[in-house]
Structures are given as C-alpha cells and as structure tokens.
Amino acid sequence: MARTPSNIIPLGTIAPDFHLKDTNSNNEYSFEDVKGSKGTLVIFMCNHCPFVLHVLPEIIMIANDYRVQGLGVIAISSNDIEKYPEDSPELMTEFAFENKIDFPYLFDKTQEVAKAYDAACTPDFFLYDNQDLLFYHGQLDDSRPNNGIPLSGSDLRSAIDALIYNRSLNEQQKPSVGCSIKWK
Template identity: 45%
Template sequence: MAATPPVCEFDWPAPDFRLPATDGNTYSRDDIAGPKGLLVVFICNHCPYVKAVIDRIVRDAHELQELGVGVCAICANDAAAYPDDSFEKMALFAAEYELPFPYLHDESQAVARAYGAVCTPDFFGFNADLGLQYRGRLDASGARPGAEDLRRELYEAMAQVADTGRGPAEQTPSMGCSIKWKAA
C-alpha cells in the first residue's frame, strides 16, 4: 500500500541510533554523519518503489558523499512477515546494487519510529548540525524508472544543504510502500 510522509519539519534534530550493517559493522548516527550533513534513507529489498530508483539513490549517494554528506540506508520492515527483507537478504541486496553506504537493520523498528518513517523510500536530509532540512522525494519518477533528464530533487536539495546549511522551502513528499510494522 502506498504511503506519503509529512512535509519537512525544519531543524528537527536527527535521533541517534546504533544499528548493525550488512558489512558486519555496527554504526551510530555520528559514525555516518559527514562534515556537511547526513542523509538517512529508509528502504527495503522488496519494494517496487525502491527497486525503481535504487540505481539513482546509489548515484546520488556517491555524489553527496563527495560533497561531505554522510549517507546510510535503514531497513525496518518486519522480516518475519516479509522474508525478502531479512538481514541475510539485505546483505545480498547491498552486494547486488553495490551500495556505497552502510545498509542498517532496524529489527526492533525503534529507529524507524523515532524518525517517524512512513514509507520506502523515505528520505531524511540533515545539515551539519543534524537539523532536518529535507523530507522530500528523490525525483518525480515514483515506482517507475525515471527519464534521464528528470530533475534530481534530493541531490539538488542536499547539495544546497551542504553549501548553505538550509534546505529548499518547497519540497514534494516522497511516496512508496508503507513500512511493514510488526503486530502490536
């Protein structure tokens, strides 16, 4: 089921976390944050929205890291109900797409709840002071492969954040599959 997150709450502080990654390491928020900001992306392995844009997420992550923005992805889906999102399958996904950033497992879903994650993909772009500056979409493609000339909204916003510390006033929310929450 498609879900849309709320608009950006400027300067909302990035919650801390400490999560295991598919590379065998454990990372905190501060381990990942770069000198110019932090991009936290909630994704999962099976979502058609993520599959349609993962190549562009990887491209933008490479370029943002060059600008001093740290990047990570987090999978918080209930792997018992969605076995394609298991930690083992996350490692395969990370290798297949050559993710240039840590792919973290939020098994308890506490980090996703702390961030208020709604969908996959859900983008949280923070400045160097770890204040939220972007909660928009990657681009206008949705669950389809996008045209080569599609405006790179996430990249442009985070490049602006890296340069000025502030995100754009106008942001279009992301859209994707809902986070698969564990039964209460």
C-alpha cells in the same frame, strides 16, 4: 502497489541517534559514526519495494556523487521480517552486494529507529545539516514506477546542493511516496 506518502516533519528537527548493525560489514553504527562534515542523508528503504527498486540506481549515484563532498549516507531497513522475509538481514547483505551499495545498510530489528524518525514509507529521505538538524524531508524526484518520468534525483540533488553550497531551499517539499513500512 500501495502508495504511502512520507509524514510531514518540521524542518530543524534534530536527528534521532541510533545504534544498528550494518548488514554489509557486521559493524554497529550510530548516527554520529556515519554523519558527514557537510550533512547526512538517512534513507529508509528495503529490498523488495518496487518504489525502492525503481529509484535505487539514482540513490547509488547520489551517494557516490556526494560522499566525496562531505555527505554521510546511510540506509535503514525497518520492515517486519516475519511477514516479509525477503527483507531479512542476510538478504539485505546479498541485495547490497548485488546492487553495489557500498554505504552502510542497517537493520532496525525493533523498528524503534523508524518510529523515532517518524518514517512512513520506502523510500523515505531525511537530509540533515552538519548540526544534525533536518534540512530536507521529501521526494527523490517526480519519477515513479511506470509513470514514464525518467529518474533524475532532481529534488533531492537540489536539496543536497543547497546544503553543501549554503543556498536557500524551498520550504515547500513534496513528500516521498512508496510502500508503507511493514510494521509488526
């Protein structure tokens, strides 16, 4: 299980737009379609990564807790499905159903969206404000598979609370850590 950190991206960077197919609904979505009135959380993830599987229950709770408060939530898988067929769109649909993911789970076939975001790992969290500017790019919390620290979502939840309630946010943000995106 290789540990790849997320890339450092300047806060205030504008969210790249995209048009990708949702494996849950077969609809195509853009950033504009999924953005929330308070902000938008873009999560790069996949079906097979042990880091994603570890944090998925907390991701789903965060989505459920904050969407009602005006946060748009979307997940994107950009992995090469030739080398990692377990991340195919058909299996993404199944994965979303089995895990009760009811936010869009998009497939980035060309990997252009992951490159535009400079995503590096799964999970990789990008939180944008209501002006589509990067507000937070960091970890969910300190929990990792097998490190004994319980999931809390504390880092990401603090960032979302700061965004929604107009609080200041610590400029020091710990990068997310996970499996590398499987590039073609």
